[in-house]
Amino acid sequence: MATQTPVPTRHRTLMPHLPPRFPGHLPRHDGARPPGAPGARPQESGRRRVSPRLLVNSLLLGIAYGAYASYIARGGGPATYGQLALALISGALAALLVFGLVRVQPRLMTEVRAAAWGVLVGGGVGFLYSLGNHSVLLSSGIGLAIGAATVIVVFYALYTRRP
16 A cells, blocks of 8 residues: 655745745745835834825815805805804814724724714714704704715625625
């Protein structure tokens, strides 16, 4: 009866004379990459850099939200300093909340991420609806309905694109 005997071999470690197995993987034991290599991290600090596109998008969304809040509160009358303050505060708060959520969302579970977007969108829409002199109950109901729809849509979008 012929059987195959195990052949004694060394454990194959990363050896400098062999080509790397994966693109961007260099044959070093410490896992470091030279500066400028794809995927190399900056050595000066452990903080992630902020994308300029994220800053610009958050700022534009905040400006649009604040301008629309001021437009709704104005109601066709003359512009006042109170409406300007409303526009600045609501726009800055919306921009900060979107910026913070986009920065934190990669560390969140899918369900929590969808719920966070639902709370943010539902609260924002409910606030805008309340500026039109509607009741608090109706504004809360509209915000809750839009927030629930946002949770469902975001959860579906994240769940179907999961690896």
